[in-house]
Amino acid sequence: MDPQNPMPLKTHLVSSTDSPEFTHLTTSLTRSTIIALDAEWKPLRSHHPTYPTVSLLQLACQLGHELAAGDDSVVVFLLDLASVPLPSIWVLLRDAFVNPDVLKLGFRFKQDLVYLSSTFSSQGCDPGFDRVEPYLDITSIYQHLQQKQHGKKTPKETKSLATICKELLGISLSKELQCSDWSCRPLTEEQKTYAAMDAHCLLEIFNVFRVKVIREGILVHSPSEPHPAIVNLGLKQVLEKLDICNKVVRMKFCEAVDMVRATDVSNDITTVEGTTIMTQHRNTQPMDEFLLKVVSRYGEKILLGESDKKAKASKRKGKRRSSVGFKQGHYFDDWKGPAPWDLTVGGDGHPKFLCDVMVEGLAKHLRCVGIDAASPYSKKPESRELIDHANRENRVLLTRDAKLLRYEYLIKNQIYRVKSLLKNEQLLEVIETFQLKVSEDQLMSRCTRCNGRFIQKPLTTEEAVEAAKGFQRIPNCLFDKNLQFWQCMDCNQLYWEGTQYHNAVQKFIDVCKLNE
Structure with a gap:
């Protein structure tokens, strides 16, 4: 990997739903097995009483190996939320966030999801986003790799993404543009490259993890884990299998609902601010056996509660500053x-x-x-x-x-x-x-x-x-x-x-x- 140009990126800026880039995005979301997520917004002053408005959502899509090969297997989309009407993409993103056939990667993405939910809710897309699943945090991957290498756990919050990239990929991920004004348009080429790299590197880190677990044979089927084959069966066929019937009926209700949703291919009609959108819950290829095992063993989910969706005003009272040499604006x-x-x-x-x-x-x-x-x-x-x-x-x-x-x-x-x-x-x-x-x-x-x-x-x-x-x-x-x-x-x-x-x-x- 060349440290000066570590990841040549195939990037598309999506600024209109009528554009070829948007069509490419919708197609890629149905063909992807893994999606890495990141978001950018204009920084607010500390203790601001409202959440910042997300200006850009990055989606790095890794297509199924049977559908693409080489560099064409990964493509990064920069979804310009400042230009695209949010109601027109709300359902598309919501379904991608909870699609059971696609593993989502992120780096401490809960905060990003909170801000995304607030941004879409402010534009009439109510309720906003409340979950991402199946999900895998890069900090969890890093902690697993460090534990295998050093034999001890490392605290999740101690490493930045730049540090993890340096250690696992051998590249320097510049964070210089993190605090730039992402609400200004047009975006600079440097901002586009920075945003694309932030999402793409998540896929690269996951691939390091993939090679590691395959080489070490870590993901082997355990009798305590649900058998992967049941995910590809309809609910009726699952219940007809006597050897696993008891396991299924003893599932938690939410898990059973997830299974029904995963096998449902019916269309829904959703209305947002007078806009009628048809969506299909399951239109993607099922996960391969490796990803099924990864999700089973390491998968997480992000769930937002009502308290997450309400910005809290600062309770800190401003201290009275000394009049000696310190006046506001001076x-x-x-x-x-x-x-x-x-x-x-x-x-x-x-x-x-x-x-x-x-x-x-x-x-x-x-x-x-x-x-x-x-x-x-x-x-x-x-x-x-x-x-x-x-x-x-x-x-x-x-x-x-x-x-x-x-x-x-x-x-x-x-x-x-x-x-x-x-x-x-x-x-x-x-x-x-x-x-x-x-x-x-x-x-x-x-x-x-x-x-x-x-x-x-x-x-x-x-x-x-x-x-x-x-x-x-x-x-x-x-x-x-x-x-x-x-x-x-x-x-x-x-x-x-x-x-x-x-x-x-x-x-x-x-x-x-x-x-x-």
């Missing part, structure tokens, strides 16, 4: 300076920043263009630690945390709130605000890992191999390329001018517009 003005490194205030003329955890991506970007950008010493520093660090080293503290701004009277002209959300835009904002000079010679001149400087003289391959012993592995493919190696003077990390280096240099030439 800190959102432009930087006034001078900066602590300014020669007029006794500085050394070299810009230096301290980036808190909310802008750690900005710190790496600043280092890539040769600017001194330190990180806090601890992973969860107290406000006073950040202030002392910035004061001690004459740095400007960069943050997106508005709470830190109340300390400006303690750290005058040494704190700046970054307004942009995306790293490239943050970089340009800081360069413009502080009138920084960036040249092509400065690019990639600092260690992105620790902010250290490189040694003045490059290392030969032999010197690099010696320096890397017991510390870092150098790929064998580099030995015959006669490359120069550079080493950080602080953390000893080795770098070389390979493809990633040249791509990064070109990226920052473009971002900083150095070729204009």
Whole structure:
């Protein structure tokens, strides 16, 4: 798998029910054995009394192996909920969410379902969505794989999707666009790629799980499990089988209802805001034996209660803020300076920043263009630690945390709130605000890992191999390329001018517009 382009995606943006993309979506939903789900919305302020409106629903469909092969077996649909009339797709999605023949994958999808239900209910699609089944959460898959590998359980909530992708797939899943404004149209190409990757990676993780359980023979039939063959029988034929009749009649009522629904192929007429929609409950191919066993052993369901569907207003009372140097809106003005490194205030003329955890991506970007950008010493520093660090080293503290701004009277002209959300835009904002000079010679001149400087003289391959012993592995493919190696003077990390280096240099030439 290529880390730079790990998953070439076949993606369709669905923005109209009259489009070929919508027809392709409806057809794919009937041919899919697995669907990965994700959703995007415009972030709201904390403790907002209403749920956010979902703007985009991603569905990554894995078609049955007998119907498609190779790259054509997976296709990702970006369903534009800001453009498509919601009543026209409500039944289609509701049936897909509860189709017993299709396994649904998600990453902590309950919150997404709550917001989806609220979004559709606000458009007259009442009741909104209340369940997804059969369902399998990626955190459960990860926990199972970790338990098999390390022999112990890991807490479900400790790993992000990006971390799981890095560990299981060996790819870096950027979350830079997660907080972008998904309600704006048209969507950028970067947003489309981000959204498609978020859904597609769920299928890739499931495939790792599939290979693992097949190789280890974990899913073998147990006498305590219902026999898979009964799922493909009608209810009458099931009851006629004496050896399993007793099991069936002792089923819970909800399970019996699910079986009846699974064998029902009749059409229903549904009316939503005067729109008549015909739907068929079962129009898909039944699951293969492997998926039946996966659902039987690991399957879950998401069920929303009435309390889930009602947004709760915040009970937190706003604290009265100090009148000393902290007035609403006062800190959102432009930087006034001078900066602590300014020669007029006794500085050394070299810009230096301290980036808190909310802008750690900005710190790496600043280092890539040769600017001194330190990180806090601890992973969860107290406000006073950040202030002392910035004061001690004459740095400007960069943050997106508005709470830190109340300390400006303690750290005058040494704190700046970054307004942009995306790293490239943050970089340009800081360069413009502080009138920084960036040249092509400065690019990639600092260690992105620790902010250290490189040694003045490059290392030969032999010197690099010696320096890397017991510390870092150098790929064998580099030995015959006669490359120069550079080493950080602080953390000893080795770098070389390979493809990633040249791509990064070109990226920052473009971002900083150095070729204009």
